[in-house]
Amino acid sequence: MIDTSLKIIKNTNSKLHELDFDNIPFGRAFSDHMYVADYKDGAWGDMRIEPFGNFSVHPANIAWHYGQSIFEGMKATKAIDGTPMLFRPEMHAKRINTSARRMCMPEFPEDAFLEAVYELVKLEQAWIPKKEGSALYLRPYMVAMDEFIGVQVAKTYKFVIFCCPVGPYYSKAVKLKADDKFIRAAEGGTGEAKAAGNYAGSLYPAQIAKQEGYDQIMWLDAVNHKRIQEVGTMNIFFVINDTIVTPPTSGTILKGITRDSALTIFEQKGYNIEVRDLTIDEVMKAGHDGSLKEVFGTGTAAVVANVKEIGYQGDTITLNPESYTVSPFLKDTINGIRSTRIEDVNGWTVKVV
Numbered sequence: 033m034i035d036t037s038l039k040i041i042k043n044t045n046s047k048l049h050e051l052d053f054d055n056i057p058f059g060r061a062f063s064d065h066m067y068v069a070d071y072k073d074g075a076w077g078d079m080r081i082e083p084f085g086n087f088s089v090h091p092a093n094i095a096w097h098y099g100q101s102i103f104e105g106m107k108a109t110k111a112i113d114g115t116p117m118l119f120r121p122e123m124h125a126k127r128i129n130t131s132a133r134r135m136c137m138p139e140f141p142e143d144a145f146l147e148a149v150y151e152l153v154k155l156e157q158a159w160i161p162k163k164e165g166s167a168l169y170l171r172p173y174m175v176a177m178d179e180f181i182g183v184q185v186a187k188t189y190k191f192v193i194f195c196c197p198v199g200p201y202y203s204k205a206v207k208l209k210a211d212d213k214f215i216r217a218a219e220g221g222t223g224e225a226k227a228a229g230n231y232a233g234s235l236y237p238a239q240i241a242k243q244e245g246y247d248q249i250m251w252l253d254a255v256n257h258k259r260i261q262e263v264g265t266m267n268i269f270f271v272i273n274d275t276i277v278t279p280p281t282s283g284t285i286l287k288g289i290t291r292d293s294a295l296t297i298f299e300q301k302g303y304n305i306e307v308r309d310l311t312i313d314e315v316m317k318a319g320h321d322g323s324l325k326e327v328f329g330t331g332t333a334a335v336v337a338n339v340k341e342i343g344y345q346g347d348t349i350t351l352n353p354e355s356y357t358v359s360p361f362l363k364d365t366i367n368g369i370r371s372t373r374i375e376d377v378n379g380w381t382v383k384v385v
């Protein structure tokens with residue numbers, strides 16, 4: 033009988049007093065506790081919340097060589113009355129298992145995932161900044177732990193969740209390069225998995241784009257380099273005339289939970305929405321003829337990031353984020369739902385009490 037009960041080992045040396053809540057560096061401040069579970073002999077066990085700290089890792093750790101490593105990113109916020117809240121945690125529980133299946137990793141039971149984030153956030157609630165737009169960012173991840181060199185499916189894994197308090201993520205408008213050479217994901221590849229290797233592969237093209245004066249890459253399809261996929265760690269939306277357009281997530285695009293929430297919010301507001309393929313040529317043309325009103329990315333970290341310029345094969349279109357209405361509406365709605373300022377008509381939030 034495997035013990036899957038959650039043990040809590042408290043940190044007696046809290047670092048909370050060292051955190052300046054008015055000036056939190058993104059991804060560099062870590063809370064006092066983390067959740068850890070180990071997989072061996074075909075089952076998850078030894079679930080525990082323990083003091084945040086280092087792991088000791090064997091030099092032949094199989095994930096370091098062959099890359100079985102997946103992750104999630106989600107946020108806990110505070111309601112106006114101070115109650116901690118999670119946002120669509122069940123979607124993250126499901127998505128990490130979609131990633132796990134693609135990477136031949138064991139699924140982590142959804143109920144254990146939900147218990148983990150719930151209990152961790154309950155314990156770490158003093159680390160959740162109160163100001164709307166700020167949050168406790170949770171990083172669940174799974175990594176292979178076999179001490180063995182050879183390409184094969186690992187037999188042992190760790191599932192971990194740690195927490196980073198983050199301030200109101202103000203993302204300034206970005207310049208995108210539509211890359212006609214490098215790709216992020218191809219049909220049949222791993223683009224739909226939140227897998228570490230996808231990000232490693234994107235660093236070099238992103239570095240070139242930065243040298244050319246862009247902030248991020250807008251990825252195009254791997255075959256014709258025409259159909260738009262997504263941006264960095266965000267899904268992408270276009271407002272053309274009065275219609276909101278976003279590409280379908282049919283295998284090569286990460287199924288963003290913010291994207292899904294955005295589509296629901298837009299539909300409930302009565303906007304025209306089209307989920308369809310669109311090409312970079314269509315976007316450049318709409319940018320030149322004035323029908324392209326807004327371009328923005330969506331993701332958990334920034335919620336929304338506006339685009340102010342797109343470059344493609346020497347051609348440039350510029351946009352005016354100050355005139356955007358759809359993107360600020362979306363950001364305000366999601367942040368408002370996460371702080372209880374706006375009613376959660378879809379039942380997306382889970383109170384941690």
Ligand SMILES: *Cc1c(COP(=O)(O)O)cnc(C)c1O
Pocket residue numbers: 105226262263264265266267286287288289290291330331332333
């Ligand atoms: C995480 C991620 C997104 C956004 O997903 P959310 O669930 O909205 O945070 C989009 N694209 C990529 C490649 C991602 O890794």
